[in-house]
Amino acid sequence: AQSVSQHNHHVILSEAASLELGCNYSYGGTVNLFWYVQYPGQHLQLLLKYFSGDPLVKGIKGFEAEFIKSKFSFNLRKPSVQWSDTAEYFCAVSPNAGKSTFGDGTTLTVKP
Amino acid sequence: DTGVSQNPRHKITKRGQNVTFRCDPISEHNRLYWYRQTLGQGPEFLTYFQNEAQLEKSRLLSDRFSAERPKGSFSTLEIQRTEQGDSAMYLCASSLEQGGGNNEQFFGPGTRLTVL
Numbered sequence: 672a673q674s675v676s677q678h679n680h681h682v683i684l685s686e687a688a689s690l691e692l693g694c695n696y697s698y699g700g701t702v703n704l705f706w707y708v709q710y711p712g713q714h715l716q717l718l719l720k721y722f723s724g725d726p727l728v729k730g731i732k733g734f735e736a737e738f739i740k741s742k743f744s745f746n747l748r749k750p751s752v753q754w755s756d757t758a759e760y761f762c763a764v765s766p767n768a769g770k771s772t773f774g775d776g777t778t779l780t781v782k783p
Numbered sequence: 784d785t786g787v788s789q790n791p792r793h794k795i796t797k798r799g800q801n802v803t804f805r806c807d808p809i810s811e812h813n814r815l816y817w818y819r820q821t822l823g824q825g826p827e828f829l830t831y832f833q834n835e836a837q838l839e840k841s842r843l844l845s846d847r848f849s850a851e852r853p854k855g856s857f858s859t860l861e862i863q864r865t866e867q868g869d870s871a872m873y874l875c876a877s878s879l880e881q882g883g884g885n886n887e888q889f890f891g892p893g894t895r896l897t898v899l
Binding site: 675703705707713714715716717720722761763765769770771772773774775776 | 816818823824825826827828831839874885886887888889890891892893
């Protein structure tokens, strides 16, 4: 069975600080990897995705993530956060054409 | 709005009552997923359909839960004899599966169920 671990439950940063959120997954086969964001009062939105090819993927709003197959990791990064990035972030893994398994989420609070 | 829609957005019910939720996926999407999310946790998979066929059902889904997608378009999730532990956000997502395995899922706003 697949599983996803997000190491940080709550991260607090000041504006302009750099962000890295950890995500490790457990699955033996080929997977698709996702980061979703949930802003306060809104529904889940896709930030970025990895299916194949270049392991460094870029998403919306300046976010990027790097897939490191040997470490089963897909960490999310942003060089300079803004107050508007305050949200909950979920990492998810899915085998090809199947259900997604989500981590428990990381709440990011950015102080102005 | 051509996104995934869910109705109702909120449902409050008494323990023991039956409830039904509806999900309308993005129109050309052939896959439809149901997830449940409780506070402090990520969404947990419940079940999914390809067209009208229910392809997988989680062991989390007790026999009080049933889902249908009769015409391969909208789906309903019914919970019979609700319990307080059923209180959660029920999320629906849809995707277009074309055989390449790239299954980006688009989520609806969810239905928040409160069982008193």
